[in-house]
Each structure stands twice: as structure tokens, then as C-alpha cells.
Amino acid sequence: MAAYIIRRVFGALVLLLVVSAVTFAIFFLVPRLGGQTATQLATQYVGKDANPESIAAIKKNLGFDQPIYIQYWDYIKGLFVGADYKFGPDATHCSAPCFGYSFKSHVEVWPQLTQRIPVSFSLAVGAAVIWLIFGVTTGVISALRKGKPVDRISMFIALAGVSLPIFFTGQIINVLFIYQWPIWDSTDYVPFTQNPGEWAWHLFLPWVSLAFLFSATYARLTRAGMLETMSEDYIRTARAKGLRESTVVVKHGLRATLTPIVTIFGIDFGTLIGTAVLTETVFSLQGIGAYSIQAIRDNDLPIVMAVTLVAAFFIVFSNLVVDLVYAAIDPRVRYS
């Protein structure tokens, strides 16, 4: 087991390294290959009042005159030991982990991210709790009432949930509960540490709209899984033992159905942290998804690069957790 964990962690690190190299190449190598010179690249960072000296300074400070692998090495080194950026007269120290320095907004990237990651994380956690409860419950009920009106109605709603994009449902919710009946005065983010109640209340609408989308998928997954599980031989055995039907469904049926769902959940959750762009935009939340959109619009490469890495980290990490958890929930899987 230990060897397995070490191997998986090692694999995850390698994967992150590859992701960073590819991302770096896309943002810094591809423009070069496309014919942009180091000077042109540097020009982007100077802004309007560019003059040859400042461009040259930036070019040197940012290492644009260096070969690409040196630049990449510097970037990776910055992540672990920090880096110094000289910009104009000032020298800025960017302490580790240094995800670069945005010359567009003149800030270090990492502190920006640390402000935004909790927002995205809170959004994902709350939504996940809601969609797991609703999605799985609906799925189980549908499966047990297969073909009955309950099943048909909930599967119709699920189909709608899957089909309707978040900017539609989100806007509807926005319009209804903030403008039409202003039950919510604001959906601004309040840190959990500051006021858990406010935190949950303010995030409730984004949670619901995000969870609606995912509940639908999970209801369908659970229903399909439950239908399969409930026809298994061991369910018949459980009934033959004289167990109550509720015990059969929950302890024997749901237990087996949940295993693959946990896997999918892990991946969904990890992915969602960096990619809930639409929800964050619709509800004006300052999460990393929205942040990355802004950065892309501004062509602010260090930020885009940093967000990509952070998002990749969450995905890889949650995948790793899922794999390890899997061994715990399915005794047939034993890593050796």
C-alpha cells in the first residue's frame, strides 16, 4: 500500500510537471515560434508609454532574451524558492511559491490566487453537498419506482438540468430571488472564518444553480447504477436473509452503487474548483475561474499560467485522493 501511494504521488508530481511544461510552452514558446520577438513580448508588459529603455529592461528582467528552457527553469525555481523581479526603479521580491508577477496589474500572482481559491473552493464544496444529497436521493427513488410517475417526472427534470446551461438557470435564479423577490440582498462572498452563516447564505444561490446542473447528472448516474445493483445476486441474498427492504436498499444496494459515483465525484469536484467560470461570472464571485477569464482577456500570461497550474493541481490531487479512497471503499481493490 505504501509503495502504491508513493508511486501515485510521484506520478502525480510528474504529471503536474508535464502540465506546467506544456502550459509554459503554449504561452511562451508558441508566440516565439509564431514569429514574435522577445522585444514584442516585452512590449506587452510595458503598457502605453513604452520606450526602448524600459522595454529592454523588462526583456532582460523577465528573461525574454534567455533561451526558453532557462525561462522555464526560472519559473519552476520561483515556485519553490521565490524570485526577484526588477521593474523600473523598484525591485520586487516575490516569495515562494512565486507564480510570477503580473506586469499588467503590477501585483504578484500568488497572493491574488490565495484570495480567490477559497471562493472557488467554497462554491464547489457547498454545491457538491447539495448535488450529492439531491442527485443521489432522486436517483435512488427513481430506480425503485422505475417507470412510475415519480421516475418519469424526476428524469424529465434531470434531463432539463443536464440540458440547461448555468448562465440560463443562474440568471433566472438571479432575476427571481435578487430582483423580483429580493430575498437575497447580496451574493458577495463572505469568508467562512468571518461568519459561517453569512458565508452559506450568500453562497446559497450559486450553490443551488450549480448543484441543479450536477444533481441532474448524478441522479441519472445513481438511477442507472441502482437499477443494475438491485438486480445483482447479492441483493437477492440480502432479501433471502429476511432483511427489511429499506436495509436491502440502503445497506446493500446503495453501498455498491455509490462506489463508482465516488470516483466520478472526485474528478468532477477537482475539475470544478478551477472551472466554475460561468457560475462565478453570473453571481459576480471573485473565484479563480472568473479571475482567469479576466486574465485571458487582458492577455496577462503569468496569471493564466498560474490559474492553469492551480486548476491542474486540484484535478490531479482529487484524482489521487479518489484512487486511494477507492481501495478503502472497495475491498476487492487492493494495491500491492
Add this chain to the structure above:
Amino acid sequence: MSKLEKAALGEPATDVAAPSDAQDAFLSVRDLRIHFNTDDGLVKSVDGVSFDVRRGQTLGIVGESGSGKSVTSLGVMGLHRAANATVSGEVWLDGQELIGADPDEVRRLRGRKMAMIFQDPLSAMHPYYKVGTQIVEAYRVHNKVSKKVARTRAIEMLDRVGIPEPAKRIDGYPHEFSGGMRQRAMIAMALVNNPELLIADEPTTALDVTVQAQILDLIRDLQKEFGSAVIMITHDLGVVAEIADDVLVMYGGRCVERGPVGEIFDQPQHPYTWGLLGSMPRIDRDTADRLIPVKGSPPSLINVPSGCAFHPRCPYADLPKGNVTRTVRPELEQVEGGHWSACHLSAEDRTRIWTEEIAPKL
């Protein structure tokens, strides 16, 4: 319910070709029908089956896939749970009627008074729970005891069915057991509440012969020890010859022949039984000649052939006068004693065909 009452209630059923000794039967099934309403049509999985099993006796139910043998046993257990199933007939277990009974009442009997073991112990045990946990669960549904007491009981049962180091193996998962050990654990689970009726649905089909021999021996020993009634469902006439006292041969959802095991093998009265015997290669004989298969395939349970369901495959279907095999469904008729057969052939024809044509070739 008193014996008298039971006999009285059992009375009307006897004209559905009931065996003689219904009174002392522990399980009496009368005219059991289980039909499933599907998109393709009405599937008559079981279509009027009656039998009795006494304590300490073993009934072997033989048939091919789709003959209704498994559904019959699930019907007895009340496990034919599909929403599209309609069940009729009577199932008397120790004087209590089950078909019309409250489902929760039947549930309380399952696992306590009647238990079941299945063909494939790997898929029949829950993969995520330890073997011990599953046995403990089976014990605690019907006995209000602590987990610790139940665990002791589970270890005792595992030991009884011949699992080495039961105190250690109790914490193993089903996939960590070999096929034979798994089936033993399954039997331990079924017997944990000392059920008086044990239904074994192809318990050895998925096992190797040497393990099969062990398991059959175990079932036989346990039956002797507890005096329980056993229903052994199988397609293997060898297993039946080995373990059954009475045999019920099923075809197309109905019983075509029923009787004491000796008579079924010595004096089989139904062409389908002949076909089964002729299809089997024998390990104890050198059959250099060809096997005598039954032509064609088992019938669809949606479109069961008219008249005798076996007539399209029966080589003697044209022997009885007229069109009777194609139009009239033969009812079980007494051959002698407890031996019954549902066939239009005259008794003389059957005896002649068996002694002159079939028996010499086996």
C-alpha cells in the same frame, strides 16, 4: 395453526394432483403459478406446480434453463419480487400459507424458517462486506443479540461447515475465499438460524467436481444433523441421483414427472425424462455410441406450445390417437404410489418404449 386446520385448508388443493402424504409435509406447494407481464407478452415462468417436501427429505427439481425451476423456489421464498409478477396458488410452510400472507410476515420467515443458497457464491455475497459481517447480519435480523454474540455464532457456523481457522476467516472478504470455501460460507449464512427448509439453487454448478462432492456431502450431513427439508434445484441428474429422495422434472414451467428417485431413474415415464437421460454422457459407462439428444430447443415461455408443451420435441408425439398431443394439455396422472407423469402416451406404450427402445441404449 393446528394440524387439523392445516389439513382442512390443504384439502381443496389435493385435487390438483397432490401427492398422498400432504399431511406430514413440511412444505406443500399447490398449483403455484408465477407469471410475468413483459413488453413481449405474458411469461408463464411457473404454470401450475404442486409438490410436498417432508422434514428430513430432499426433493430434487430438475430442468433446463427456462423450465421454471428457479422461479418456483423464489416463489416459495417470496422473492419473485418483480412489480410485473402475478402469483397464485398456495404455499404452505409448516401449516402457514405464504402466498396470501402479509409480505412482512413472510420476510420474517425468510432466513429463519426457510433459507436459500445460490449457484454462484461470488456474486451472491456482497463484495463490500466481510463474510462475517454478512453472517452476523443474517443472524441478528431474526435474533435480538449483541454483535459479539452473533459473531461467536458466526464463527461456530463457519467451523461447522468446515472452514479452517474460522476465527480468522470471518474477517475475510468473499473474494478472498476460494469457490468452495465461499459456498461453505454461503451455507453457513443460510443455516445460521437453523432453518427447517433449505432451498439450494444449483449450489454446485459453479464448482469443480471435487469441491462439488465436498459440498454435497456437507449438505447431506447438515440435513441429517438438523432434520431439515431440502429442495435441491439442479440440471445435473447425477447430483439428483446422489442426494434426492424425490424428483420433480420440470419443463416449460410445469411439472412433467414426479416421483421417488429410484423410480424416476429406473422407470421414467415421460419422454422428456428419457431425453434428459439419453443426453447425458455417463462417466460410469463406456458410451461409444452417439448420445441421444432431445431435438430442438426448450420452448419460449411466452409462446408455450399448445397441448403438451414438449410435443414439438417429442419423438412419440404422433403415437397417441388424433391430435391430442397438440391440443390437450396432459395433466399429472398417477403411475403408481408417489410416481406421477403428465403424458398422453398410454401406460403400455410408455413401458414398452422405455424397456425396448430407451433403456438398452443408455
Add this chain to the structure above:
Amino acid sequence: MSETNKTDAVEDAAGKAAIPQQASAPEGGSAEREVLLRVTGLTKHFPIKKGLLQRQVGAVKAVDGIDFEVRKGETLGVVGESGCGKSTMGRVITRLQDPTSGTIEFEGRDITRLSTGKMRPMRRDVQMIFQDPYGSLNPRHTIGSIVSAPFRLQGVEPEGGVKKEVQRLLELVGLNPEHYNRYPHEFSGGQRQRIGIARALALKPKLVVADEPVSALDVSIQAQVVNLMDDLQEELGLTYVIIAHDLSVVRHVSDRIAVMYLGKIVELADRNSLYEAPMHPYTKALMSAVPVPDPKRRGTKSERILLRGDVPSPIAPPSGCRFHTRCWKATEICKTTEPQLLELKPGQRVACHHPENFADQAPQDTVLLTAAKEASELVGEAVLEESAETSAAVAAEVAAAEPAEAAEEASVEAEVSEAELETAEEPESEEPEATAEAPETDSQESTDK
């Protein structure tokens, strides 16, 4: 319905299509026949990888050194319990899997290491039939396209066109040729197995390896398919290797039979010799375990040998004779020296130190054998172990002796000791090994795993 007129169809096809290359397989005469397939020292190990660097820490020795040959026109049956390596053996001899070592010669030509390209022409001659008639047919292809696939893959254009040939094949196996455009799900299990057989026969193979061809079928259908395979063998002069766990089926179809246990052949003999006088204790136990469809034989329980416990793991098979952990005749030499597969009687090869129905192959050990058996009768397993251990010194000497030589030297002596051995048994039991079937056998299993 096509199955109802199966016999006619086959006879029909026999008349117009099949050219009988060889008369029906006579028994006994197989020794003079030409060898079609020869397997020498065949092994197939599946590596087990472990740890941080995925080093190989062991191997599942599925097939671990087997030799046999298959002669033209005969049927070799291969039996054994699950995990004995019989299916792997089938896949290796058809080169669906590569052997770890050993050689496979087909018609005198070494095909062990032939590349995929060079194997292609060989594939015509060697075909396989699988157990699962459901899993081995692509549900999206019509029967016509399934049966004609071998022609396409081999680039063969049969006389009269593919469609005609396929219809001929369907008729040959007793299916309605008009069902050419149907899909597998429209057929019953038995019919699907016929389709599998038609596909295997498309290229007129010389050798057909059938892995459990009838075990998924109902009894009445099983007999139809067994008869069909019989007929086809006669008509087309086919050679079969039939792998099955059902000893009754194997007895019916085979001319010679190989019994496998844990990756080894323990006995290889003509059908009659094997079933009438099995020499390996495992063969004997295996056969005695098969339930006989004759209720009158019930109660003659003494005939049954109940093997204890399970088959050991093929990752770490027992030392010496692999069967010694479950064998009631095992002595010290069985734990230390692996018995060779020797032809002890004409047409009967056995790998055992203490064969049944024959002079003992390790006669010095029979002293131990009788002692051990007496002990096991009296007190049971624990003493058996002990008594075996105390005589370990004697056994060590014995182990050094080459079993084959020893057999010749001391065959007279051995007969004497076997007679002693029999008198040591309970007088009423005919079979010496009846004692293995003690009432407490079930609980005794705890002693060996």
C-alpha cells in the same frame, strides 16, 4: 427450428459437401498415427509485478512444463479443475498467447516463435472454439459476416463465392442457411455454439481446439453439440483437442485424455485405460467425485474419495509432486522429488511415485506409506505428519534415488508391500483409499490450506 432438422442437414451436407478424409476414429490404433501436434516442455508463466519499481516478484505458473502429442484424426481430451492451466494451454498451443518456454510443433514444423505474419497461414489449420457462445460472437455482425470473417481475414475466395460457402457451412452445422442475415441474439445458446463451430470450420482446419465447448449449454442441447462435433470429425477428418471440466463429456468424446493439475499433466492415457484403471491418485479422486446418475449406487459411499481443501496457488505450487498436499498416499519422497511422466503401461503415462493399479514407483517409501496410512486411520492428521517427520532420515535417502530406476530394481518388493498395504485396510473395503473418506473429513480441512 433449424435444430429440429439438424440430423438431416448434417447428413445432407455429408453427402454433397464434405469429403471424408479419414474413417471414424478407431480406438487403440491411435499409436500408429501420424503426429499432428507435438508439445514439448511447454510453460506459460504470467509475471506478478510488485513494489515501487514494479519488479517481477513471482509468476503465476499457469502451465509449467507439459509434453504431449496429438495424432491425426484423434480427440485429445484435457481435464482438470479450474486453475489447472488447461485453458491457458489451449490458448498457447493455438498461439493466441505466446509460451514462456518450450516448443510447439505442428506437422513437424516448429511454430513456437513464428511471427504474427508467419503464423497467419498456420491459422487456417488451427482453429479454436470457445466456451461462451454469447461472448464470442460480435452482436453487431450478422451470422453471414461472422462465419465469413475467416475468408476475409485470410484473403481466401472459396469456390462458388463466400456466401454460398457460408451457407454450406451453416447447413453443415445444422443451421438454416436462410438465417445468413440474422444477428446472434436471434439464436439460442446451442445455435450460437453451432455458429462458433461453423466459423471455426470455415477454412477447413486440421486441428480444432475447443475450450469448454458445451459447458454453457443445457443438457439436451449439449448432447446435440457433442454429436455434431462427433459427426464433423468423421466427415472432415478433424483432429480435436477438447478442454473440459466435465469428465463425463470428456469420456464420451475423447480417444486419449490428459489430466492436468496445477500446470502439469499428471496422467495421459487412452480413454479406456484411464477410466477403467486410473493410475494417478488425482485422476482417481477426480473421477470418483463425479456424481453418477444412478441412485442405486448411492450408499456405496466407500467408492468416493473426498479430497481435502482447495487446489494450492499456482504462484507457489507445492514442492515435489504438486498433488502431495492433498494426496492420501503422499510420503516423504512426494514432498521432495517431482515424479516424471512415465509410460508405466502401454498407452498410459503417469507422474506418480505411488501409482494406483501398478507397482510402486518409490518402493522404499511404501514402508512410510503403510505406516502413515495406518497412523492416519488411527489418530488422524497430526500423527501422520509426525510419523512422516520421524522417518525423515530414511526419506532423505529415498529421495536421492531416481524413481524410474528404483521402480525396476524393486518392483517385486513393491508388489509385496502393496499386498501388505491392502491387508492393512479395513477388510470390507475394496479400494485401499477408502480410508481417506473419514467422517470427519470436513473438519480435517483445517489442517491444510
